[in-house]
Amino acid sequence: MPSATSALVTAATTTRTALAALRRRPPGGAALWERKNFAGRHLDLLGGPAAATGALAAAATAPGLRGRTRAAAVLATAVAGGIGAYDDLAGRDDARRGFRAHLAALRQGELTTGGVKLLGIGAAGLAAGALLKDRPLDRLLAGVVIAGSAHAVNLLDVRPARATAATVALAAPGLLRGGEAATLSAVPAGAAAAVLPDDVAQHTMIGDAGAHALGASLGVAIAAGNGRTGLALHAAVVVAAAVYGERALPG
Numbered sequence: 529m530p531s532a533t534s535a536l537v538t539a540a541t542t543t544r545t546a547l548a549a550l551r552r553r554p555p556g557g558a559a560l561w562e563r564k565n566f567a568g569r570h571l572d573l574l575g576g577p578a579a580a581t582g583a584l585a586a587a588a589t590a591p592g593l594r595g596r597t598r599a600a601a602v603l604a605t606a607v608a609g610g611i612g613a614y615d616d617l618a619g620r621d622d623a624r625r626g627f628r629a630h631l632a633a634l635r636q637g638e639l640t641t642g643g644v645k646l647l648g649i650g651a652a653g654l655a656a657g658a659l660l661k662d663r664p665l666d667r668l669l670a671g672v673v674i675a676g677s678a679h680a681v682n683l684l685d686v687r688p689a690r691a692t693a694a695t696v697a698l699a700a701p702g703l704l705r706g707g708e709a710a711t712l713s714a715v716p717a718g719a720a721a722a723v724l725p726d727d728v729a730q731h732t733m734i735g736d737a738g739a740h741a742l743g744a745s746l747g748v749a750i751a752a753g754n755g756r757t758g759l760a761l762h763a764a765v766v767v768a769a770a771v772y773g774e775r776a777l778p779g
Contacts, residue, residue: 531592532703532710538589539718543582547723547732550574560617566687569730573616575723576738579692580609582719583745590711597708600659601715601748607652608678609741615641616735649740650675653747660751669759670751676766677747682739683773689727691734695720695742702749709753716745 551574554561561573587601619641653675654668661667685691695716702713720742726732734742750762 531590532714535586535590535711536714536718539582539586539715540722541582542585543578543719543722546581547574547578547726550578563733563735565730565733567730571730572732573735573737575726575732576616576735576741577609577613579719579723579734579738580605580613580741582722583715583741584609586715586718587712587745587748590715592711593708596659597712597752600656600752601712601745603659604652604656604674604678604744604748605715605741608649608744609737611645611648612682612736612738612740615645616737645736645740649678649744653678653744656744656748657751660748663756666756666759669756669763672763673751673754673759673766674744674747676763676770677750678740678743679773680766680769681743681746682736683769685734685736685739688730688733689724691739691742692720692724692727695746696724699746699749702753705753707753709749712745712749712752716742716749719745 550561551572554572554574558572562570563573564570584602584605587598587605590598593601650671653673654671656674657670657672658667661670681691681695684694699713699717699720702709703717704710705713723732723734723738727734747766751759754762
């Protein structure tokens with residue numbers, strides 16, 4: 529699997545390089561990226577844009593991918609990571625969480641950062657699905673898998689290393705499949721593995737930027753490697769995860 533190995537190495541090395549560069553010169557100043565985690569420990573949010581950068585670089589340069597497949601991976605990862613970063617920074621003081629709260633705001637004419645995330649990542653998922661698949665139903669299912677995977681990984685990002693470790697674990701089976709599925713699976717696996725040690729040590733967190741980028745990248749790998757039955761099963765899983773996560777939110 530030389531293509532998968534190349535993608536894995538590119539994702540990991542680019543993520544580590546980006547994280548070091550961001551720490552030397554944080555965009556907008558270090559204070560903008562400082563957060564306090566569940567344990568009250570201060571850490572930075574720079575693992576997210578670093579992981580997104582690594583995944584995007586690997587998707588853009590990995591050998592052996594067809595043009596439409598590469599475009600789908602780049603599109604989904606870039607949009608999910610970019611919108612996630614926007615929510616990390618612009619939505620930091622918004623206490624509203626979950627689809628219900630943001631859809632309720634949208635019905636009242638207010639577009640929250642969470643609403644931008646919901647609509648933007650959903651649209652990017654559907655566009656990426658249309659690039660990966662030929663038939664309308666398959667395109668729809670692929671879009672649900674991609675956007676739903678981005679959301680599912682973000683749901684896990686509530687404790688150190690949960691989202692990054694889960695990404696590595698969920699991408700691992702795809703690495704064994706060979707072909708484009710293996711190469712695409714290596715993209716989120718490499719980026720997540722590179723930031724995992726800092727995540728475990730509570731030096732950084734990946735936030736929405738990292739979780740959504742890694743999740744969307746993982747979703748593209750899953751969608752590319754499955755036919756209609758597999759797509760339907762994975763779509764059901766991510767929808768169930770979204771429903772469960774919504775019910776688990778307070779209020």
